[in-house]
Structure formats: C-alpha cells, structure tokens
Amino acid sequence: TSEQLERVLRPKIDAALNLHQLTHHHPLKAFILFSGAAATFGSAGQAHYAAANVFLEALAAHRAAAGLTGTALGWGFWAERSEMTEHLDAVAMRRISGIGLAEMTSGQGLELFDAAVRAGQTFVLPAVLNEVSLREQAAAGTLPAILRELFRRPARRTTATVDDGPVTAAASLAERLAAAPEAERTEQLRGLVCAQAAGVLGHASATAVQPHQTFKELGFDSLGAVELRNRLMRATGLRLPATLAFDYPTPTALADRLWDELRPEEETLADRVLSDLDELEAALATLAPDEQARDRVFGRMQQLVAKHLGAGPAGADEPSGADLFDSASDDELFGFLDKGI
Numbered sequence: 001t002s003e004q005l006e007r008v009l010r011p012k013i014d015a016a017l018n019l020h021q022l023t024h025h026h027p028l029k030a031f032i033l034f035s036g037a038a039a040t041f042g043s044a045g046q047a048h049y050a051a052a053n054v055f056l057e058a059l060a061a062h063r064a065a066a067g068l069t070g071t072a073l074g075w076g077f078w079a080e081r082s083e084m085t086e087h088l089d090a091v092a093m094r095r096i097s098g099i100g101l102a103e104m105t106s107g108q109g110l111e112l113f114d115a116a117v118r119a120g121q122t123f124v125l126p127a128v129l130n131e132v133s134l135r136e137q138a139a140a141g142t143l144p145a146i147l148r149e150l151f152r153r154p155a156r157r158t159t160a161t162v163d164d165g166p167v168t169a170a171a172s173l174a175e176r177l178a179a180a181p182e183a184e185r186t187e188q189l190r191g192l193v194c195a196q197a198a199g200v201l202g203h204a205s206a207t208a209v210q211p212h213q214t215f216k217e218l219g220f221d222s223l224g225a226v227e228l229r230n231r232l233m234r235a236t237g238l239r240l241p242a243t244l245a246f247d248y249p250t251p252t253a254l255a256d257r258l259w260d261e262l263r264p265e266e267e268t269l270a271d272r273v274l275s276d277l278d279e280l281e282a283a284l285a286t287l288a289p290d291e292q293a294r295d296r297v298f299g300r301m302q303q304l305v306a307k308h309l310g311a312g313p314a315g316a317d318e319p320s321g322a323d324l325f326d327s328a329s330d331d332e333l334f335g336f337l338d339k340g341i
Contacts, residue, residue, distance in 0.1 A: 005048045012052035016059055024068060030117060033060055033072040037101060037127050040074050041144060045223050060122045073116050076127025079103035100137070100147060102130040173236055174262040189255035196231040197251060200224050211252045215245045236262065 016033055023031070038046040039053035056072045063070030104112070104127065112126035131151075137143040138151040177185045195206035201219060203209065209218060215225065225245035232254075233240050238261050241247070248254040284297065 008048040009052045009055075013055050016056055020059060020063065024063075024066075028069050031060075031063060031068065031070045032117065033057075033070070035072045035074045035123075037074050037076045037125060040125055040146065041100065057123050064122045070122060071117065071120075072123045073113070074123065074125040074127070075109075076125070076129075077101045077103055078106070078109055080106050100130050100134045100144065102128045104128040174264055177259065177262060178264050185259070186255065189258055190251055192235060193232070193251040193255050193258070196235060197228055199231060200227045209251060211255070212250055214249045216249065220245055232258070238262070 020031075033056040035053040035056045036049060038050045039057065042050065053072075053074065057074070060070040060072035108128060109126070116124040116126050129147075129150075134143060134147060134151045138148075143151055177188065180188065190211045191206060194209040194211060197209045197215070197218065197220075198204075198206045201208070201224070215228075220228070226242050229240050229242055229244045232238070232244070236258060238258070240261075244254065244257070248257045284294075
C-alpha cells in the first residue's frame with residue numbers, strides 16, 4: 001500500500017538526502033549508507049525495501065561523481081534480531097536462505113564493515129552466502145543471474161535441447177501416470193503436491209502436509225503460493241498460473257488439476273482406424289503384383305467398401321462404391337491407397 005511504501009522510504013530516502021545536503025560542503029572522511037541485499041537479489045515481498053535501498057546505492061554513486069566520499073553497504077542477513085527482523089518465522093527464514101543468504105554473526109558483520117570501508121568502493125555487498133542453497137539452485141537452473149559466475153550449473157548428460165526440457169518432463173511424467181492404476185496415479189500426484197508444499201513451508205517431510213488440508217490452514221500466503229507454483233512447474237514441466245493455490249485450495253484439488261493438464265488425449269475410434277489404414281498402406285507396398293495374397297487383400301477391401309459405402313444414399317445415376325471398386329484397374333486401386341482418391 002502507499003502507507004507501507006511511505007513508511008519504508010522515509011527513513012531511507014529522506015534521512016539520506018537530509019544528511020547529504022547538510023554535509024556536502026564538509027570534508028568528510030566517510031559517508032556510509034546502510035543498504036540491503038534485497039536490492040541486489042530481488043527478495044520476494046520486499047519491493048518497497050529494495051527500492052529504498054537502490055536509492056541509497058544511487059546516492060553513493062552520485063556523491064562519488066561529484067567528488068565526495070560515499071559508500072553504500074548492501075547488508076546481508078544478521079543473525080542477531082532487530083526490530084526489523086524479530087517477527088520473522090521459519091517460513092520467512094527459509095525464503096531468506098532460498099535467495100542464497102546465510103545468517104552472519106555480529107562479529108562477522110563488524111569484520112565485513114571494516115573490509116567494506118577499506119575497499120574504497122561506492123557499493124559493497126557485505127553478506128554471508130548460503131553455499132548449499134546456491135549450489136542446489138545452480139543444479140536446478142534457478143540460480144539468480146547475478147550469482148551464476150560464482151556457482152556454475154553442472155553439465156547434464158543429455159541429447160535433448162534446453163528448450164525441450166519442460167515438454168519432455170511433462171511428457172515423461174504423463175506417460176508414467178497414464179501407465180499407473182488410477183489409485184496409484186492419484187497417490188503419486190497428491191504426494192508430489194504435498195512434498196512441494198512441505199518444501200515451501202520448510203518441513204522436512206511431506207507427511208507434514210495432509211491432502212485435504214487447505215493451503216490457507218497450512219499457513220500459505222501469496223509468496224508461498226507463487227513459490228509452490230514455481231516448484232510444480234519445475235517438477236511437471238507445465239505452465240501454471242500464479243493463482244494456482246488459490247484456485248485449487250487443497251493438495252487433492254490441485255493434484256486433480258495437474259492430472260487434467262497431464263492427461264493424454266484419448267484416441268478416437270476414427271484415429272485408430274486411420275492409423276490402421278496407414279499400416280495397411282505400408283504393408284501393401286511390399287506385396288508383389290503377382291502374389292496371390294495381394295488379390296485376397298484387395299478382394300476383402302472391395303467387400304468392405306461395398307458393404308459400408310454401398311449402404312449410403314447413392315444417387316440413381318451414380319455408381320456405388322462397390323461398382324467403382326469392381327471396375328477399377330490395379331493402378332487406380334493403388335492410386336486410391338496412395339492419395340485417398
């Protein structure tokens with residue numbers, strides 16, 4: 001809301017501008033601004049906080065361009081709680097870990113502060129990185145772009161192109177589910193949703209989430225819903241809406257929705273008949289003109305055409321399908337099979 005935005009921007013932007021304007025004519029040895037890593041990493045749910053911090057980083061660059069001292073520090077996450085962080089629960093902490101930040105002690109923070117000031121740069125990112133989380137993200141292909149030079153994605157042994165990945169994943173999952181009995185398929189899909197939901201909430205086991213519990217009861221908010229959608233997209237290869245957890249409010253309902261997307265299209269009787277005719281056409285091409293089997297096959301085809309086309313409302317002056325086949329030459333019959341005419 002505009003009120004939330006104002007509450008966050010005022011102590012950052014207004015305070016920094018006042019300090020800049022009141023001191024720009026003094027020969028300061030240091031002008032230190034406390035920014036935050038959210039401005040660099042794009043932390044979900046902190047757009048206003050990130051915007052305020054980006055302003056501080058821009059102000060430091062502006063001062064440097066004017067020949068003034070200025071350094072902005074994009075702090076990571078401090079282990080010691082403050083008024084800003086005392087409310088954070090396990091889910092919020094897991095999200096912080098998910099963007100690649102680990103908690104830093106006050107001792108580490110002070111050491112990083114000294115090192116950052118000595119660096120003489122306009123912007124420094126003093127933070128402790130969660131290497132385990134970042135390597136997992138690198139392996140999954142979800143690593144933030146800014147860190148891809150630090151944690152390389154491991155090479156995959158595959159002949160498929162990157163673009164084919166989601167399609168292949170969806171096709172493979174759909175094939176496995178289609179081959180499974182209905183009860184087993186239902187259990188697998190519900191287990192998938194529960195496992196991913198448990199991961200979003202920071203639970204160690206999927207059993208912490210029951211299939212008929214609502215996501216709201218489980219503690220999901222809008223950020224958690226989007227994270228669940230992203231996890232399911234990676235797991236299934238499907239393109240899913242951000243409102244997925246709100247539109248289908250329980251793991252059971254959501255699993256049914258996934259099956260609707262993954263369910264193979266049912267082959268119609270006409271599709272099967274046409275497929276059989278394609279096979280017949282290929283087989284006829286291997287029969288030699290003088291083989292007795294060839295005459296038997298064409299004779300049977302003539303009977304079928306006469307039976308099914310001859311029963312239609314043919315005009316009095318028009319020859320029936322049976323008559324056409326009886327009078328057709330071998331070349332005309334092969335032309336019919338080749339061209340459908």
